[in-house]
Amino acid sequence: MGVYVKSLIVAEKPQAAEKIEFATKVRTIPAVGHLLELENREKRWSPPYFDVEWRSRKGTAKTLTLILNALRSTNDIIIATDYDAEGQLIALNILRQANLDPLNVKRMKFSSLETEEVEKAFENPIAFDVNFALSAEVRHYLDWYFGKNISKALTLIYKEKHKLMPTRGLTPVGRVQSPTLRFLSEREQEISMFVGRKLWYVRAHGLYNSHRTFEITTLGLESKEEMEDFISRGLTGQVKTFYEHRYETVYVPPNKDYVMEKCLGLKLSSSLVDTILQDLYLTEYISYPRTSSTKYSTHGISTSKYLKRLVGVMSEAKEAIGKEPNEGDQDDIHPAIYPIKPYTTRDLRKLVWDIIAEAFVKCHFPPEPHKFESCEVEVGGRVLSTSEIPELAEGDHFQVVYSQIHEGTTTPPSRYEQTQVYDYMVKENIGTKDTRSQILGKLLQTYVYETRDGLYVSAKGMDIVNVLNKFCPDLCDVNLTRKFEEYTEQVKDGLKPDQVLDEARKVVITLVENISNHSKEISELME
Numbered sequence: 001m002g003v004y005v006k007s008l009i010v011a012e013k014p015q016a017a018e019k020i021e022f023a024t025k026v027r028t029i030p031a032v033g034h035l036l037e038l039e040n041r042e043k044r045w046s047p048p049y050f051d052v053e054w055r056s057r058k059g060t061a062k063t064l065t066l067i068l069n070a071l072r073s074t075n076d077i078i079i080a081t082d083y084d085a086e087g088q089l090i091a092l093n094i095l096r097q098a099n100l101d102p103l104n105v106k107r108m109k110f111s112s113l114e115t116e117e118v119e120k121a122f123e124n125p126i127a128f129d130v131n132f133a134l135s136a137e138v139r140h141y142l143d144w145y146f147g148k149n150i151s152k153a154l155t156l157i158y159k160e161k162h163k164l165m166p167t168r169g170l171t172p173v174g175r176v177q178s179p180t181l182r183f184l185s186e187r188e189q190e191i192s193m194f195v196g197r198k199l200w201y202v203r204a205h206g207l208y209n210s211h212r213t214f215e216i217t218t219l220g221l222e223s224k225e226e227m228e229d230f231i232s233r234g235l236t237g238q239v240k241t242f243y244e245h246r247y248e249t250v251y252v253p254p255n256k257d258y259v260m261e262k263c264l265g266l267k268l269s270s271s272l273v274d275t276i277l278q279d280l281y282l283t284e285y286i287s288y289p290r291t292s293s294t295k296y297s298t299h300g301i302s303t304s305k306y307l308k309r310l311v312g313v314m315s316e317a318k319e320a321i322g323k324e325p326n327e328g329d330q331d332d333i334h335p336a337i338y339p340i341k342p343y344t345t346r347d348l349r350k351l352v353w354d355i356i357a358e359a360f361v362k363c364h365f366p367p368e369p370h371k372f373e374s375c376e377v378e379v380g381g382r383v384l385s386t387s388e389i390p391e392l393a394e395g396d397h398f399q400v401v402y403s404q405i406h407e408g409t410t411t412p413p414s415r416y417e418q419t420q421v422y423d424y425m426v427k428e429n430i431g432t433k434d435t436r437s438q439i440l441g442k443l444l445q446t447y448v449y450e451t452r453d454g455l456y457v458s459a460k461g462m463d464i465v466n467v468l469n470k471f472c473p474d475l476c477d478v479n480l481t482r483k484f485e486e487y488t489e490q491v492k493d494g495l496k497p498d499q500v501l502d503e504a505r506k507v508v509i510t511l512v513e514n515i516s517n518h519s520k521e522i523s524e525l526m527e
Contacts, residue, residue, distance in 0.1 A: 008074040009108070010067065010091060012081040015282040016113060020080050023118035029070055031081060035060045036093045038144045046156075047149040048512045050505055052141070054093055064097065071098045079128060080108040080121075083333060084290055085136035085492075086434060092133035102128045111299065111334045112287040135491040138500050139432075142484055145501070145508050147174040150475060153515040154467065154522070161523045171464060172446055175481045176431045176439050178468055181447055181457070182476040183424050185465040187416055188457040196409035200227035203404040204379065206237055206390055213401075214388040216377060220410070231402055234380025239396045242389070243374045248367035252294045252328035253336030254359040256433045257426050259289070262355045264419035268348070269444075270437035276352045285343045286356055291336065292433045294328025299335035303364065306338055313342040314357050320364035327363075415454025430481045467525050471518050472511045480507070 009028040011017035021028035036054040045051075056064050071077060077100070081087035095102050106125035110117045154171040173181075199220035205213045216237075221227045256277070263273040277289040296303055303325055310317035327336075338360050343353040362368075375386045379400055392398065418440060425436045444450065447461025457465075465476070474480045487500040515522060 006074075007076040007078060008070055009078045009080050010071075010094065012087055012090060013278075013282060016080075016082075019113045019115075019282075019284070020108075020118055020122075023115040024122045026078070026122070028080070029067055031067065031090050031094060032060070032063055034086075034090055034093075035064045035067075036097075038140055040148075047153045048505070048509045049149060050145060050508075052144055054096075064094070067094060068098045071095075071100060077105040078108055078122070078125060079105055080110075082288070082290070083107075083109045083111075084434070085132060085139070088129065088133035089136035089140070091128070092130065092137070102130050102133075110288075111291075112340055113282065113284050114340060129492075131492050131494060134497050135488050138491050138497045139488050141497075141501055142488070142504055143174060145504050146475070146511075147172065147177075149508050149512055150472065150515070153512050154464070154526075157515070157519050157522050158526050161526060172442070173464065173468065173475065174439075174442075175475065175484060176425070176435065177442060178465075178475045179428070179430060179478045179481055180421060180425060180439060181443060181461060182465050182469065184416060184421065184443070184448060184455060185457050185462055187413060188462060191412045191415070194412035196411070197222075198407060198409055200224055201404070201406055201408050202227055202230065202402060204234070204384075205401045205403065206377065206386070206398040207401050208390060208392060208396070208398040212391065214386055214390040216379065216400075217385045217387065218404075219382070219384065220408075224407075227405065230380045230382070231405075234382075234400050237377050237379040237398050237400050239390065239392045239394050239398070240376045240378050240383060241394060243376075244371060245374065246369065246371045248369055250367040251326065251359050251362035251365070253296055253325055253338070253363050254356050255292050255294055255330065255332075255336050256289055257292065257422075257436075258294075258359065259337065259352065259355055260437055261419050261422055261426075263352060264417070264422055266351070268351075270418065270422070270440045272348070273352065274437050276349050280343070280349060280353060284340050285349075285353055286340060287338050288334045289337050290434050291332045291334040292330050293332035293334060293336045294330045296325055296335050296338065297327060298331055301335050301338060303338065303360070306340060307361065307364070309341055310339065310357060310361065313344070314361050316365070317361050320361050323364040325363045326366075415456065417454055418450070421455065428478045428482070430478050430485065432485070463526050467522050470525070471514045471522060474507065475511060 007026045009020055009024065009026050011020050011028050011030050012033065014030045014032065017028040017030040035056055037057050038052045039055045040049060041051045041053055071094070079091040081091045092102055095105065105128050107128045108121040109126055110121040150173050151171050154173065158171055199222065201218055201220050203218045204216040206216055207213050221230060259277065260270065260273055264270065277286070280286045281289055304321050307317050307321045337356050339353065339357040343350055373389050375389050376383055377386060390398065422436055422440060425431045425439065431439055447458050447464065449456050449458065468476045484500070484504065487495065491497055491500065
């Protein structure tokens with residue numbers, strides 16, 4: 001009979017394990033992320049294929065064996081992997097490998113690696129939520145069913161047409177990736193079909209009080225004759241109307257989507273942002289970042305505690321102490337992200353930390369009011385706007401001076417930036433806070449490339465979208481993706497995984513049959 005130790009904690013990352021062991025004084029071992037992945041049982045398979053199983057990832061067998069031996073020598077197991085669906089699944093798979101009932105283990109739930117919070121979670125364990133883990137497992141199966149089957153079905157056709165070309169990973173598709181790629185391809189098509197019109201551009205300035213000037217909106221006219229006529233009639237202008245525009249900037253507690261969109265707008269890659277957020281969390285500079293919550297109060301977070309730590313580092317932090325945060329309407333199992341302590345090193349992590357800290361502080365104040373003025377003037381029988389406000393009254397006249405008269409063409413629609421693609425996934429509610437950045441990264445590795453002008457879809461990407469639109473339109477439809485995302489969420493509340501997977505298999509079979517029945521037409525489209 002083996003010798004049993006009293007307690008053992010299973011964490012997710014080595015850095016987290018060290019901090020948890022320090023706080024609890026209990027032996028803690030890290031799982032080092034996902035030790036298992038879904039793999040096909042048969043080496044050679046053809047779609048539709050659904051016979052998959054969890055197997056140890058390459059290079060993880062030794063780590064898995066060490067963990068299993070430790071678990072089997074313990075009579076008090078405590079799970080402390082990240083408290084999200086993926087972290088729960090990591091733990092469930094390990095427990096299965098050890099033939100242990102998850103209902104017989106304890107679960108720590110914490111949203112930061114501060115010693116005080118880890119101690120509290122250790123002293124107040126909760127039950128292991130199997131359904132929570134199963135929701136992540138269903139998502140993995142769905143990704144395999146749709147991604148692997150449709151990708152392979154298309155790749156086999158491509159391989160037959162281009163026999164001398166390498167085919168590994170040629171046509172990756174997926175239930176979130178495909179509608180997102182279609183979104184990008186629609187803009188690509190708009191740009192490629194755009195036919196510019198020739199215009200004469202006229203830039204004008206208003207002149208008053210002998211030397212004061214203001215800029216008038218550049219005007220595009222259809223012909224040189226129209227331009228000359230406009231100038232001949234527009235030697236003087238008149239102020240028509242002044243407008244005052246008001247708007248507010250509202251800050252709520254930041255979640256991952258907020259931080260990611262801000263960072264993408266600064267041209268940081270989604271994978272880099274994910275890495276930085278994880279690093280800031282593991283080094284106790286921020287709370288758990290993979291959250292969609294915009295609330296603190298429902299999680300018992302005392303924001304004043306953390307505001308005090310930011311005094312002297314973040315402007316307005318001192319003034320915010322004691323004020324209640326203005327919260328959003330989203331909630332999650334973890335609170336909105338908050339800074340735990342100042343980060344002062346000047347590097348990319350500082351940039352991301354600043355985004356979080358600024359929103360954290362500013363959410364304690366009323367919305368920031370902004371206003372700007374605009375003005376409309378009449379010149380040559382046309383009403384134009386101004387970018388500068390003249391010191392004139394409505395009805396006053398002024399002289400008009402023309403400059404930079406040249407011929408040009410209208411420009412095509414602008415290309416999307418990464419932040420717009422990410423925002424599309426958020427608004428359409430496809431993917432999750434954990435997977436959206438991964439999907440964006442995959443697209444940039446396969447069918448999409450980025451330049452100074454924005455995102456381009458490759459010819460191969462356009463071919464794939466054309467094929468899917470014609471023969472597998474459901475795969476590009478956000479409604480299909482959204483439906484299965486909703487099913488996955490319902491698994492948390494008790495919906496049986498087999499119900500979801502049975503429906504997914506039916507859909508995949510239909511999609512594969514469509515591809516098989518139209519292989520000739522698809523081959524012609526896949527140039």
